[in-house]
Amino acid sequence: MLRYLTAGESHGPQLTAIIEGVPAGFPLAAELINIDLARRQLGYGRGGRMLIETDRVEILSGVRWGKSIGSPITLCVVNRDWVNWQEKMSPHVRHRDDKLAVTRSRPGHADLPGAMKYDHHDVRNILERSSARETAVRVAVGAVAKALLSQFDISVSGFVTELGGVKAERPNLPLDSLLQKVAKSELFTYDDIAEAEMKGLIDRAKESGDTVGGVIEVNVHGAPVGLGSHVQWDRKLDGRLAMALMSIQAIKGVEIGCGFEAARNPGSRVHDEIYYDSVRLVEGKITGFYRKTNNAGGIEGGITNGETIVLRAAMKPIPTLYKPLKSVDVVSKEPFEATVERSDTCAVPAAAVVAEAVVAIELANAFLEKFGGDSLVEIRRNYDGYLDYLRSF
């Protein structure tokens, strides 16, 4: 079982994660993780911090000579701006300066409920941790999970399917071509016309001091039948994936397969009929069973069914706007207008990368639960045995 904890404040010295349960023998390199860290910083509509710093991970334990050794993996993303924050964020009591306290809580953030929960009147003590900055190290953890899954030809891909209400049309392309298109897109999407419209929308929002949200989709290709379980509520893979996605900052909705559309169509059009073709086995497919539709999004009864896993998440617009929002000072109780000079107008593409990460982590976890094993060799043996079994089911 994979467990992980992340730690670190947005302007603290570093973000840190410890991942427990990574088996031995998996190739892992900081360079690979850095690719996802860089992807997370891209996207049309970013501003401010993303331009200052390029995140890079350091692997401080659990990996030796290019491979995991079975012990916990420590990942660290240093804050390159720490020199400017050393006193404001110092652990030492001697740097305490109450004049620096932030007392203006911003709508749409954890600021106010967090301050009340934790008995802080300096909102910085909340916002430093609730910030989406934390997702940098979650993306690093996810990159480790993706590296695990990639050994078994399971891939996790995120895109933007909707932005500010503009929907992208999915072209009928093979996976590789689709992903290349997404990789080249400044908005991680696959529809040039929609992308142009989305950019215009971001430009206008930026001008008017507003922000833009959107919908991201994650597809998992290559996951075998049988991950997750129907036997207990907390083992259902759809539930776990929903939790992982909803735990990303600013996510307010999650769908699997056709999602809310499933609620609006008759049963005869929603359920994916089952077919069997023994030729598939000759062709090297894992099972003879297959579907011609995938409204279920690859999960039935909390269990993967061998089709592509399809997940979507709705991201609200960034709540830090140039256009002021009304709020109240937590100390004086006086109203003020929450505003900001420099921030992102849109971070939806970044959220697609974070979503990939959290989905990969849950998938890797479900994979390791089913196949056990403490080394790549052992897991591969177990997995191959299962695939053989599936073929003869």
Added chain:
Amino acid sequence: MLRYLTAGESHGPQLTAIIEGVPAGFPLAAELINIDLARRQLGYGRGGRMLIETDRVEILSGVRWGKSIGSPITLCVVNRDWVNWQEKMSPHVRHRDDKLAVTRSRPGHADLPGAMKYDHHDVRNILERSSARETAVRVAVGAVAKALLSQFDISVSGFVTELGGVKAERPNLPLDSLLQKVAKSELFTYDDIAEAEMKGLIDRAKESGDTVGGVIEVNVHGAPVGLGSHVQWDRKLDGRLAMALMSIQAIKGVEIGCGFEAARNPGSRVHDEIYYDSVRLVEGKITGFYRKTNNAGGIEGGITNGETIVLRAAMKPIPTLYKPLKSVDVVSKEPFEATVERSDTCAVPAAAVVAEAVVAIELANAFLEKFGGDSLVEIRRNYDGYLDYLRSF
């Protein structure tokens, strides 16, 4: 911390749940739980089994003389039809009869992926547990959680807001009146006109052998500021609630607050501005801070903010249709047409009751985490102290 496990097959002798972590001194009675069990069996569009049996719970441990005593609570819902299933579902090897094996896997169910995962060629070994019958005992667990929360004036209410694409309009009524309207509605909704349309839709679906899904909403009133936390991904209350809802059979989408709509609107219209009014404190409100809108659905940064918690879930239509769906026999690999004589056409109202239950469980859990305590008296003392603190924040 509340933990619970449920067990039991759909046609087994009984469903059982053990709930661990219920503090001492809470009034609990089977009669109270039975109300929710009965509500779960109601709803226009039900057929078959719901008419045969009325579920009733037995409390077999953890409650004495009307109150919880702190030890694990055993809840049992007996299957009144067990006499007809004693051999088919017997634990004894002597009743084994492979001629009774079910080999026809139904689309939209756990049947096929479950059979492959667990190495069964008798699909009954899967469908008996994946059946929504299991939710009966989850509703019982939820009724215990609701009883806990009710001691602190926290209520959890579910309704149907959409059915087969027909949306109900929420009337501007005080909570009590709204809930009375819902309670009287055969579809647990509050819009007479929409309800009539929904019923027509169900009638037509039934005639054509089809099924209908819908959207349910759960509102939590009275939850204090500060449940859940932003500090670690798996402590965010929105994530936990999403997992709980998505773990209900047939749920394919979850929203919090304005959900997917948040992704389609500019930031200036999505975030809930913060106000303060010291008169509220005089009036006995818990905090002077408040919002005039609730697009966040009562949760910011994974923490409750004191507003009503608003959750929605999309239920797909029941996959067991009279109108046949194509499928394949798991043994012969021959195609067949999956069909059923007698089943529900629509179970969306029941899902609203189940959703109440799972939401209540997560809420009670977050409540007990924050307030600790092993007895009602202790928890009330801790809670009242916190409310006083909030008033003076």
Added chain:
Amino acid sequence: MLRYLTAGESHGPQLTAIIEGVPAGFPLAAELINIDLARRQLGYGRGGRMLIETDRVEILSGVRWGKSIGSPITLCVVNRDWVNWQEKMSPHVRHRDDKLAVTRSRPGHADLPGAMKYDHHDVRNILERSSARETAVRVAVGAVAKALLSQFDISVSGFVTELGGVKAERPNLPLDSLLQKVAKSELFTYDDIAEAEMKGLIDRAKESGDTVGGVIEVNVHGAPVGLGSHVQWDRKLDGRLAMALMSIQAIKGVEIGCGFEAARNPGSRVHDEIYYDSVRLVEGKITGFYRKTNNAGGIEGGITNGETIVLRAAMKPIPTLYKPLKSVDVVSKEPFEATVERSDTCAVPAAAVVAEAVVAIELANAFLEKFGGDSLVEIRRNYDGYLDYLRSF
């Protein structure tokens, strides 16, 4: 991963356990579990309740036609004396009768700390759950775990090695003969002379109204190298086993291998030297590596090393004596003398059966973690692959 919860009061209608995570395809029968339930009721020095009732388990879910199906298993042990307790232990408020309250807390029990923790002034609300009666259903859970392990030729055996200070000498016998000797002994021990002395001690204790404790040992034969892990404190198998044993009622000490003796001898005499013999592989042993001594008790660095796992636990004498112990009434605060008419003088043999159970559960858990799998066939395939790998290490 196996999870289980037990529930039930000593004089409630029944004890219940739900076990989650048992894979499919394992032969399981109530008859097998009943053997351990009966063993738990045996032993020289028992009195009172053990003579009244013979415990029998009912399997209420998760097993069909003699085999586990992958869903949670419900085990139930009915209280045959319930008819006499229906009102005193009723869940219904109408049976409340405060005159029946037990206010005399007994030394050596959870009575007083439990009452204070849970805000009870009727100590029955504590003692009903803290009673060793609960171990009946834990033994049932353990019997399921033993059935799992037995499929892989792993056996778990408990004996009494010391009673009231009298030590049994372990004869140099093959395992089978040793276990036969233990099975025939009224004190579950293997030394006739010591047994006679132990019985005399019990007889004298009984006459003088006193009670007797002892030391039990559990041996696990056939566990493969590699269960547990050194990588994180809470994954060390020795730690988990210590927790499981210490969680048994009345246990005050736990040892692995030579235990406290390890602290009293020089390193040169404590550590087990490592040898290798390729002939072992020819003979079918799993590894060529072996030890001539087993002071480590089969666990090094929190990981099984392929030798017999050796655990010991110290049981204090039963605290319910005929000879009075001074105590205080929790309501009146008046002193009284805690005494009892009829109870066990010695329950050490029973504790050996309970210890087998909790050890088997942890072992089965560690086994399933390492080998994954959802069915007996899959786990066997994974396990056999690992054994092959070990042979060629």
Added chain:
Amino acid sequence: MLRYLTAGESHGPQLTAIIEGVPAGFPLAAELINIDLARRQLGYGRGGRMLIETDRVEILSGVRWGKSIGSPITLCVVNRDWVNWQEKMSPHVRHRDDKLAVTRSRPGHADLPGAMKYDHHDVRNILERSSARETAVRVAVGAVAKALLSQFDISVSGFVTELGGVKAERPNLPLDSLLQKVAKSELFTYDDIAEAEMKGLIDRAKESGDTVGGVIEVNVHGAPVGLGSHVQWDRKLDGRLAMALMSIQAIKGVEIGCGFEAARNPGSRVHDEIYYDSVRLVEGKITGFYRKTNNAGGIEGGITNGETIVLRAAMKPIPTLYKPLKSVDVVSKEPFEATVERSDTCAVPAAAVVAEAVVAIELANAFLEKFGGDSLVEIRRNYDGYLDYLRSF
């Protein structure tokens, strides 16, 4: 609930821990943690590494201006010798050099079982993590837990009570004086005569190339009645403490209260009689109930009873000896004699510090479970309310 993960190899760049669940507002300083890190490096009989480096912790998150803020705390202990290990322990594949592989597995370590479990033929991949070096950062985590507990006047103290079979006699001193004596002792013990004998024993062991184990004791003063619970096996505080202690490297036995002696004495002499004195309440004691003996070691039925918690653990002698132990090369399968030039002869005093740490962590966890709360102010309010309640029980 406190959760923590540690990470780091013995010769890696650093040890890291992330602690989740520390409430806000607790004073915390690296200086305080460093005191325990230094204590862990002391003790007569140390050699080698302890002399090279002085461990110091860095707090990298979760603490600001001298106080916890509620977010996860990152602790880091840098390896001052890292410069000499950068290539041997590098995460980069380019530094791979199989000639550096360690193939000689040492008896008494995780080396061989770990290598087989994780499919390593370079034993360094195991020994780097299984090394007791990891306890440095566990001591740091424990120091945080002790700081939490100290706010409620709960103290955790460790000593050496036995070394190589020589038992220390506990003087009849007030706690403060006893702890002063321990603090001054090179062996963390309180009996000058025994200490001299112990030192002689260490000297002789060192000369003969041998090593020495011993028994440590941890006492917890000031813990309130009611931590832990009897209601479920895995909530019993004694079980959790046993797991925590047994998870320390080299520990082979654990006792609570009179431990194994309880098994050798009659019930009439083992159980602690209960007394009540209302004058205690006048004097400010938390309860009027008390015991004159403490054979139970402060825990009855898995729950603290208000008396001092008394725990003991048996540490085996260090398995790395100058005097050779027979073993086998994991690659060549050739026998060799495991020996070492420079190592500790005795690390029992260090284990006392580690034991304090792990006990403090479990206690803090149980404390936070019972009292809930997210800030020092809230927890104090809840705790004080409980103490008042206890006084009036």
